[in-house]
Amino acid sequence: MTQTTEIRDNMSIEWDVPIAMDDGIVLRADVYKPVAPGKYPVIMTYGPYGKGLSFQEGYKTAWDLMAARYPDALEGSSNKYQAWEVPDPEKWVPDGYVCIRVDSRGAGRSPGKIDHFSLRETLDYYQCIEWAGVQPWSNGKVGLNGISYYGANQWLVASMRPPHLAAICPWEGYSDAYRESTFHGGILCSFGKNWQEIQVKTVQHGRGDRGPRSSVTGEFVCGDVNLTEEELEANRGDMSRRAADHRFDDEFFEERRAKLSQLQVPVLSAANWGGQGLHLRGNIEGFLQAGSSKKWLEIHGGEHWTSFYTRYGVGLQKQFFDQYLKGKETGWEERPPVLLHVRHVDRFVERAEHEWPLAGTQWTKLYLDLDGQNLSPEAADGTSTVTFEAMGDGVRFMSAPFEQETEITGPLACKLFVSSTTPDADLFLVVGLYNPEGKEVVFQGALDPHTPVAQGWLRASRRELDPERTLAWRPLHTHRSRQPLEPGNPVELDVEIWPTSIVVPGGWRIGLTVRGKDYEYQGAATHLSNVKFPMKGCGPFLHDDPEDRPPSVFAGRTTLHAGESMSSYLLVPIIPQR
Structure with missing residues (x-):
């Protein structure tokens, strides 16, 4: 040469x-x-x-x-x-x-x-x-x-x-x-x-x-x-x-x-x-x-x-x-050290900031009402459970319609209490935006054109947190060992949801879906020449390896728990109007 x-x-x-x-x-x-x-x-x-x-x-x-x-x-x-x-x-x-x-x-x-x-x-x-x-x-x-x-x-x-x-x-x-x-x-x-x-x-x-x-x-x-x-x-x-x-x-x-x-x-x-x-x-x-x-x-x-x-x-x-x-x-x-393109339904708006997460963030807990499948500002009384197929579409919790335009910008986190009929369970968390008619509105992702607002993932047996590096808005797991579940006994999970930005119009809602498999957009798949398979909402970032998720371990039934000392919630970074 x-x-x-x-x-x-x-x-x-x-x-x-x-x-x-x-x-x-x-x-x-x-x-x-x-x-x-x-x-x-x-x-x-x-x-x-x-x-x-x-x-x-x-x-x-x-x-x-x-x-x-x-x-x-x-x-x-x-x-x-x-x-x-x-x-x-x-x-x-x-x-x-x-x-x-x-x-x-x-x-x-x-x-x-x-x-x-x-x-x-x-x-x-x-x-x-x-x-x-x-x-x-x-x-x-x-x-x-x-x-x-x-x-x-x-x-x-x-x-x-x-x-x-x-x-x-x-x-x-x-x-x-x-x-x-x-x-x-x-x-x-x-x-x-x-x-x-x-x-x-x-x-x-x-x-x-x-x-x-x-x-x-x-x-x-x-x-x-x-x-x-x-x-x-x-x-x-x-x-x-x-x-x-x-x-x-x-x-x-x-x-x-x-x-x-x-x-x-x-x-x-x-x-x-x-x-x-x-x-x-x-x-x-x-x-x-x-x-x-x-x-x-x-x-x-x-x-x-x-x-x-x-x-x-x-x-x-x-x-x-x-x-x-x-x-x-x-x-x-x-x-300023931070330049954001704040995402709206139909556009981005540039805005300079001085820190991350943003100063003045109102860290808001939306509690999971398991009986009504809602996201509520107050925890529900009593104890309750909801069960779904562990490798299935899961269950969705919807907020009330926002009274006015509301900006959500920053990292999110979710606390769940989960049990399984098997020694493990995979949780796929999806935050979505829904118009007044109840239809999910998706966005152009880095690769996939039908991407939800935010996603997070956690294998229940990997729930151990790093106490020195975990933050309320960014739980960090050690991923150094496996802690199997005892079938039927709930465990506490802190799930990191990757950061997002969305200005929710008045009258619209957000939803949290707790799934047992990857998110799928309910529409036609799309293709890129450098992506092996059609994209259905997650692009090429799928979790479908059968050796990693054998049915004997992951195909049971997953149960979410709430009540008494088990307050399940989604932590949302709401930015006050300026």
């Missing part, structure tokens, strides 16, 4: 630049530079999706949606160099940046074994940053940018404090692989297995002429060598196997968890209200736990790949990076 250089589209582009790692593996990067000689700040991405695979080819339905709904995302660029979840160099190089895309170890044109978010992969990223920081065209300041995978690995490498790292912008990228990706409330999410099959295996290094070609260079996206299927399998960590082998939050996941308190560089963390299952919690927790004194949180809505490329998204990123990579006074530090 040979490094080549050419001038095209007003950029000096170096293809397949070698970056040697300390163990002898040579990774490959594409470097997009201004034509004029000089020392420029660097925007870097490092990931497994193949630096040579065009957005349009690799993710056609996502591209077509973005082009139709957000035409400004395509403006100011020929779009020839657009790739999935990374910056478009044509929008950065003219403003005096060097853009570097590195194929991570074992992916695209970089040899080696894929081991997602491992210490080895993070060390590779560290060494790429340090390589870029000392190149003759570099001003010594490296910024990290990118969506999802390219956001999640920023938290990890930034926690290692590479000397030339100057700022990061993790855009919808999780920071806790156990809680935010692999196991939701201790329940296995099948996303990782299907994601690897569709988005990683297809661009693994060594597929050679069986893989795609770059529409720009004509070179093979997956390198020039052809490995056998057996060799390819040996060169990647198996997402299915690792989940089966590590069902608890053990050393494996600890290695893949960012040490956020050690992170010191400026941070712009961008989350998505619709990112239930992957693209929300980690950005909020990353913001809260980052050790940096300069940190900002932005939360938007819509598809998770679109706002990053829009005029709004690129403008936000440039104002941030101009401040910390170029040393310009852009006014960034005058910004």
Whole structure:
């Protein structure tokens, strides 16, 4: 594989630049530079999706949606160099940046074994940053940018404090692989297995002429060598196997968890209200736990790949990076630390805040009336129960119609008292919005266009709380051991529900559904080319692995209890009118 250089589209582009790692593996990067000689700040991405695979080819339905709904995302660029979840160099190089895309170890044109978010992969990223920081065209300041995978690995490498790292912008990228990706409330999410099959295996290094070609260079996206299927399998960590082998939050996941308190560089963390299952919690927790004194949180809505490329998204990123990579006074530090796009039924409204959760939040308990299946401001008298099939649709509790427009913005939590006829039970909690006719109104999620207001999950045997880190509005479970249920005996559960924002119109209601399986939208399923199965309300973030949920353990009957010392409630963050 040979490094080549050419001038095209007003950029000096170096293809397949070698970056040697300390163990002898040579990774490959594409470097997009201004034509004029000089020392420029660097925007870097490092990931497994193949630096040579065009957005349009690799993710056609996502591209077509973005082009139709957000035409400004395509403006100011020929779009020839657009790739999935990374910056478009044509929008950065003219403003005096060097853009570097590195194929991570074992992916695209970089040899080696894929081991997602491992210490080895993070060390590779560290060494790429340090390589870029000392190149003759570099001003010594490296910024990290990118969506999802390219956001999640920023938290990890930034926690290692590479000397030339100057700022990061993790855009919808999780920071806790156990809680935010692999196991939701201790329940296995099948996303990782299907994601690897569709988005990683297809661009693994060594597929050679069986893989795609770059529409720009004509070179093979997956390198020039052809490995056998057996060799390819040996060169990647198996997402299915690792989940089966590590069902608890053990050393494996600890290695893949960012040490956020050690992170010191400026941070712009961008989350998505619709990112239930992957693209929300980690950005909020990353913001809260980052050790940096300069940190900002932005939360938007819509598809998770679109706002990053829009005029709004690129403008936000440039104002941030101009401040910390170029040393310009852009006014960034005058910004309040939190920028919300508050969600209404038909629009988003931008609003700056100074903290998270928001000051003045009225933490409101809505109690579960099991007999009337209502959410009530007062706990019902007496004792009561309600029972449902443990792997079924569950039971819904509805609030009274809101008397006036009411904003709910922040994290939610739910306390339940649960028994089962079996030694365990999985709880799927769904918060929904209902119009005066009783019809649920859903929203565009990060991937799925029919997403409810909020979701939370908990396996009853994983109910043990971490007393040092649990907060009233964010219960945190240890996930270190299993505490089986005694059939028929209720136990207390504190369920984390991921944060949300919704302004409830007057006369509308919210509902809490306690289910025994994933939420399903009562309408037509939708498709994305990079999602294996049709999406029915949860996108690809499903909990349907039969080995993780054997019927002998989970297919009994689940009972909710209330009364005496068992007050079940939904904790709701209501924001007073200002």
